[in-house]
Amino acid sequence: MKAIEKWEIVLNDDLYPELLRQTSDPPERLYGFGDPGLLGPALAVIGARKATPYGLTCASRFAGWAASNGVTIVSGGAIGCDMAAHNAALISEGETVAVLGCGADVDYPQQASTLLAGLRRSHAVVSEVPWGTPPQRWAFSRRNRIIAGLSLAVLVVEAGLPSGTFGTADHALAAGRDVLAVPGSIFAPECKGSNRLIAQGCSPVTCESELRDALISVGFLLGSATADDGSSSAPLSDPILIALRSNPMRPDDLAFHLRQDIVSIGRALTRLELQGALVRMRDGRYSVRKPE
Amino acid sequence: MQATVMTATLRGVDALPVEVQADVTSGLPMFGIVGLGDAAVQEAKERVRSAVRAAGLEFPNARVIINLAPAPLRKHGTGFDLPIALAILAATRQIPSSVIEGSTAVGELALDGSVRAVPGMLAHAYAASRSGLDLLGPSAAMSAAAVVGCVRCRVVDHVTTLRQGEIDPRYPCCDVSVEPHGRPDLADVAGHHAAKRALEIAAAGGHNLLLVGPPGSGKTMLARRLGGILPPLNDDERMTTALVHSVAGIDERPALAGIRPFRAPHHSTSTVGLIGGGTPPRPGEVSLAHNGVLFLDELAEFGPATLQAMRQPMEDGTISLVRADGRVRYPAAFTLIGAMNPCPCGYLGDAEHRCTCSQPMIDRYTARIGGPLLDRIDMRIRVDRIDPGKILREDCEEEPSAEIAQRVISAIAFAGSRPPTRTLSGARLLEACRPQRAARSTLETLARTVGMSGRAVTRTLRVARTIADLDAQDSVCCDHILEAAGYRMSDVR
Numbered sequence: 001m002k003a004i005e006k007w008e009i010v011l012n013d014d015l016y017p018e019l020l021r022q023t024s025d026p027p028e029r030l031y032g033f034g035d036p037g038l039l040g041p042a043l044a045v046i047g048a049r050k051a052t053p054y055g056l057t058c059a060s061r062f063a064g065w066a067a068s069n070g071v072t073i074v075s076g077g078a079i080g081c082d083m084a085a086h087n088a089a090l091i092s093e094g095e096t097v098a099v100l101g102c103g104a105d106v107d108y109p110q111q112a113s114t115l116l117a118g119l120r121r122s123h124a125v126v127s128e129v130p131w132g133t134p135p136q137r138w139a140f141s142r143r144n145r146i147i148a149g150l151s152l153a154v155l156v157v158e159a160g161l162p163s164g165t166f167g168t169a170d171h172a173l174a175a176g177r178d179v180l181a182v183p184g185s186i187f188a189p190e191c192k193g194s195n196r197l198i199a200q201g202c203s204p205v206t207c208e209s210e211l212r213d214a215l216i217s218v219g220f221l222l223g224s225a226t227a228d229d230g231s232s233s234a235p236l237s238d239p240i241l242i243a244l245r246s247n248p249m250r251p252d253d254l255a256f257h258l259r260q261d262i263v264s265i266g267r268a269l270t271r272l273e274l275q276g277a278l279v280r281m282r283d284g285r286y287s288v289r290k291p292e
Numbered sequence: 293m294q295a296t297v298m299t300a301t302l303r304g305v306d307a308l309p310v311e312v313q314a315d316v317t318s319g320l321p322m323f324g325i326v327g328l329g330d331a332a333v334q335e336a337k338e339r340v341r342s343a344v345r346a347a348g349l350e351f352p353n354a355r356v357i358i359n360l361a362p363a364p365l366r367k368h369g370t371g372f373d374l375p376i377a378l379a380i381l382a383a384t385r386q387i388p389s390s391v392i393e394g395s396t397a398v399g400e401l402a403l404d405g406s407v408r409a410v411p412g413m414l415a416h417a418y419a420a421s422r423s424g425l426d427l428l429g430p431s432a433a434m435s436a437a438a439v440v441g442c443v444r445c446r447v448v449d450h451v452t453t454l455r456q457g458e459i460d461p462r463y464p465c466c467d468v469s470v471e472p473h474g475r476p477d478l479a480d481v482a483g484h485h486a487a488k489r490a491l492e493i494a495a496a497g498g499h500n501l502l503l504v505g506p507p508g509s510g511k512t513m514l515a516r517r518l519g520g521i522l523p524p525l526n527d528d529e530r531m532t533t534a535l536v537h538s539v540a541g542i543d544e545r546p547a548l549a550g551i552r553p554f555r556a557p558h559h560s561t562s563t564v565g566l567i568g569g570g571t572p573p574r575p576g577e578v579s580l581a582h583n584g585v586l587f588l589d590e591l592a593e594f595g596p597a598t599l600q601a602m603r604q605p606m607e608d609g610t611i612s613l614v615r616a617d618g619r620v621r622y623p624a625a626f627t628l629i630g631a632m633n634p635c636p637c638g639y640l641g642d643a644e645h646r647c648t649c650s651q652p653m654i655d656r657y658t659a660r661i662g663g664p665l666l667d668r669i670d671m672r673i674r675v676d677r678i679d680p681g682k683i684l685r686e687d688c689e690e691e692p693s694a695e696i697a698q699r700v701i702s703a704i705a706f707a708g709s710r711p712p713t714r715t716l717s718g719a720r721l722l723e724a725c726r727p728q729r730a731a732r733s734t735l736e737t738l739a740r741t742v743g744m745s746g747r748a749v750t751r752t753l754r755v756a757r758t759i760a761d762l763d764a765q766d767s768v769c770c771d772h773i774l775e776a777a778g779y780r781m782s783d784v785r
Contacts, residue, residue: 283641
């Protein structure tokens with residue numbers, strides 16, 4: 001197998017991404033693998049590590065759509081929303097770049113090692129810290145300014161409060177980049193940050209056509225893309241699925257809302273889970289697999 | 293001058309017969325005990341000497357040798373005091389031989405000559421009934437003999453009784469009653485219907501249950517109320533449970549009254565404390581919870597080795613303690629109820645508090661329980677803090693424990709003479725379940741999708757059988773399988 005080529009570019013290099021150079025605090029040197037040409041204008045798709053199925057679905061849906069329309073997707077390679085965005089870009093055969101907080105040759109987090117290996121080969125993985133640097137807490141919040149700096153727009157799919165994702169949005173606003181956010185349930189702590197961004201004036205993204213409009217306004221797409229606004233998806237009929245559509249719930253709460261006994265709710269939930277319509281979250285709540 | 297008195301020494305829950313042989317000969321005065329007795333047996337010399345004199349009898353001023361036969365068997369405990377005294381008194385012709393003939397004696401002596409009970413009276417009564425001898429001992433022997441039945445009793449509460457000559461053997465009558473103590477009621481717990489249902493199933497089928505939730509969500513409150521919905525012990529269970537309690541020296545009357553044990557050891561409990569051991573090997577908490585519930589609160593805080601030691605008794609229902617001087621087997625068929633937080637900070641998935649744990653921290657925390665132990669837990673249920681409004685509302689009627697207990701008893705009555713569900717497996721389990729075709733294929737699909745082990749499939753089917761019992765259904769249907777699998781599939785994390 002051919003060794004993957006590493007490269008280093010410094011601030012006054014021709015290859016150094018112009019958008020990043022314009023920011024107030026650009027890194028002196030970038031270490032990376034893959035194609036440095038991909039570090040051009042991109043859309044950042046970022047979200048929480050501890051993502052809900054809702055956040056994961058949104059990340060892959062919007063990242064996949066943008067990537068298939070020729071927009072490079074930048075994200076942080078972390079588990080949760082970041083990995084979902086990278087994977088969606090790969091599936092729709094678009095371009096994607098991972099910006100790491102550790103050395104570009106370090107596999108962190110471990111769950112992402114296969115993904116990172118693929119990105120190093122045929123896309124790009126970049127970092128500002130030298131080769132082999134192990135992950136350190138401070139490096140990740142510094143890394144977020146590079147994600148913002150490489151992007152024309154940042155799409156926040158799910159962010160708690162406070163969170164690193166929220167920090168990236170701050171960097172983007174400071175650099176004069178657009179910040180877009182996917183609204184979430186007002187009850188979900190996982191969506192507090194993204195909802196706050198919308199309240200502060202960021203554009204909400206609820207369907208592909210809104211994303212397209214937002215991307216066009218920052219100079220992407222040039223009007224060529226067609227949007228599928230998701231209206232074709234079949235309406236949900238099961239009362240449990242309808243109840244869970246807006247907000248994940250526990251069996252007890254669901255039984256209370258639907259005025260059914262806990263035994264039949266429990267059985268119906270397992271049946272729907274088996275059919276793949278529901279997922280059980282780590283905290284015991286149920287969520288619809290495709291919130292559409 | 294020689295005399296022999298029968299007694300017994302405890303080994304596990306059995307009392308093995310031992311002969312106490314006394315030989316009183318002329319020579320320099322001395323008192324020796326041979327036959328592998330422990331320190332407590334050696335100290336019997338002083339107690340016997342004082343007790344005999346206190347009772348106004350004469351301790352021989354001669355050479356006194358006591359042999360405990362069979363000599364190679366290790367003997368321990370203070371139950372040899374009375375037999376030794378009897379043997380000396382018989383050898384010196386101070387009591388007629390008819391007092392000791394046809395009886396097995398047990399009891400500890402006080403210096404004033406009174407006779408005290410020792411742990412394991414019930415085991416001694418069993419041994420007496422097996423060998424067809426009368427039980428000679430303090431009045432505690434009376435109640436033990438009453439439980440075993442068909443054992444005559446000769447009561448000696450003080451050594452002075454022996455001066456009267458004959459002791460009339462009596463058939464004991466004694467009713468075991470314990471005062472009903474106020475047990476916490478499930479009606480005190482607002483909401484948590486899913487968890488209450490799980491407790492009901494656990495009570496009806498003896499299935500292991502793990503409650504996972506943030507601090508203060510009510511896990512302990514729920515688990516402690518399980519005792520109130522457990523069905524009473526049947527006659528066999530009553531005996532085996534009381535026997536273990538008696539041997540361990542704890543009050544066996546609740547077990548004899550049919551109350552299932554509910555043991556809740558602290559998480560600092562050692563491996564020996566939990567599964568049994570020591571010299572001589574004593575029953576651990578798993579055995580004291582035999583036919584009842586072992587509640588381990590803060591499961592993840594127990595030592596990992598301690599938890600893993602429970603794997604074998606959980607599967608077999610007994611525990612074998614093998615030591616240099618042999619093997620002791622204690623029964624240990626218990627229902628494990630565990631309670632734990634979902635992560636080190638406790639708040640993973642909580643609606644209000646934010647969890648501050650990183651993923652590796654959470655993984656390390658849950659890994660303390662480990663896959664093999666988790667695989668043996670049939671049901672896992674998430675318990676979350678409920679809305680304060682629900683707790684404070686007065687109009688909401690929660691079902692009292694008595695009603696749930698009634699359903700549990702009917703489920704057990706429905707199961708009838710079938711062997712306990714928790715012991716079924718393979719063909720016998722399938723025969724008991726008679727799963728409908730749809731149920732069979734549902735379980736198959738489930739097992740494939742979730743990647744269940746063979747044991748997981750068996751255990752799911754057992755839970756489904758219990759749910760069908762609660763529904764009074766002969767055959768297990770799809771809904772039962774779905775509910776049973778729902779309890780198993782939930783991630784602990």
